[in-house]
Amino acid sequence: MEVPPRQSDIADLLAVRRAGVSTACGELQTAGAIRVRRGVTLLSDTAALRKASDFTRPQSSSPHNPDAFESLT
Incomplete structure (x- = not known):
């Protein structure tokens, strides 16, 4: 699958520097x-992309339950 936006376009959309997009x-x-x-x-390789995007959510110091919406996914 081809993704047409350039790295600079992706950087603009994410409000980050293009260098960060290039590194990623x-x-x-x-x-x-x-x-x-x-x-x-x-x-x-969409499976490798999915694996690379999987991360562990950092623990929240908020009194709210960070897993409250877990059942919605």
Whole structure:
């Protein structure tokens, strides 16, 4: 699957620097999840992309239950 936005477009959408998007893309490319070619990002392995995006939510110091919406997913 081809993703047309350039890294600078993605950076603008996320309100981050393009260098950060470039670093993340490099890590995803190393993991085999994407391939980047001349301004086009190809999703080459959606399972690897899904695995790379999985993270553990940090513990909240809030008195609210951070897992309150867990059953909605």
